[in-house]
Amino acid sequence: MPDSTTTSPAASPADAAAPRRGRGRPGYDQETVLRRAIDLFNRQGYDATSVTDLANELGLSKSAVYHHVSSKSDLLEQALDEALDSLDDALTAARTAPDASAYTRLRLAVTGSVQTLMDNLPAVTLLLRVRGNSELEEKALARRRAIDDALAQMVRDAVDEGALRADIPPELISRLLFGQVNSLTEWVRLDGRYDAARLAEAITAIAFDGLHA
Amino acid sequence: MPDSTTTSPAASPADAAAPRRGRGRPGYDQETVLRRAIDLFNRQGYDATSVTDLANELGLSKSAVYHHVSSKSDLLEQALDEALDSLDDALTAARTAPDASAYTRLRLAVTGSVQTLMDNLPAVTLLLRVRGNSELEEKALARRRAIDDALAQMVRDAVDEGALRADIPPELISRLLFGQVNSLTEWVRLDGRYDAARLAEAITAIAFDGLHA
DNA sequence: GTCTATATCCTGATAGAC
């Protein structure tokens, strides 16, 4: 029953994944356990998901799960780090774009955020639902706030440059603009109906040019 | 320690609240317990909040809480019903606006949603975080889907009318537009910094006219 | 790598005294 021979289709770029051995009992590798855990956390909520639930999902006993992972919160930590690292990367790329106006950098930040969100949808979805319920979650929220602050600064720069309307506070523009981006996690599916490029295009079109015909 | 003499500042319009008696042991009324519970659910997450947590928040024992409320899920149900009923009302008002174009009705739906969200912020916040983890939550999600479908239809009507751009699928417009509205629950505070009218104005300005200067 | 069995604690909920 366990789909142990297929590696995760969207493996994290972090920690070069443990090589699949060609012999011996297949079992699970840590990466697969992590992917299944993240999916389950997103379906049921992290707190509502017990290690028993994860064991059932994997077709293992609870103790066998603890062979693969040191704790439930460790799975959460790996997922949140993956999401935050990839968002950091996207943001840094947008901020350091050469020969770009503040307006262009902001557009890059939006499209880059959408792309990152879609590339790491499960982990980012989990991140956006964290409520600061433990030390671990508090730290993740702090990193998220830093990212949000940097995005707000990019909006401010674009307003100062004269590219964006000045009748709405930049902080509010930033909240609403990236609220729209983040709301993707509430409904988007990786079934090919909408790809990242198409979504980024729609969001930038609506946000910058408006909905009017 | 319990702040039992002050009534909830934003009492629900539902079930005429139990009248505060002027004599006898003050204690809590059900409405206050509900408000404090919703706040706690929003801070920690519903599943992560135990009845013991709620008891501590109220300065009561766990059993005393059960004197006021029949179960933890009953508190959730009341909150979700409040949120869904108020959203239904706002939506119906927008849909049945007399002598209005589809475009005008859509704008009414947006401003009405923002107003409702701000008027019932804790309950609506809780609603938007429900993941379908029980029969109760599934039913709430079904009602939410019906509301989302109605909103999508309003967008479709406005596109058909020629008021909105037709190069983006109406379903996508609807998701992004109301994703922006719903993202308010992630950061907005009832501290008077932004009121509902101002937020609705900013959202409709950005969404319909765009961010360009 | 997976299992059974177990330890320890906390969960939602109830009974009954004051």
Add this chain to the structure above:
DNA sequence: GTCTATCAGGATATAGAC
């Protein structure tokens, strides 16, 4: 209206056999 005491079940996590 609040309390202490208690219940049955489930939580995370560990020990040790195979």
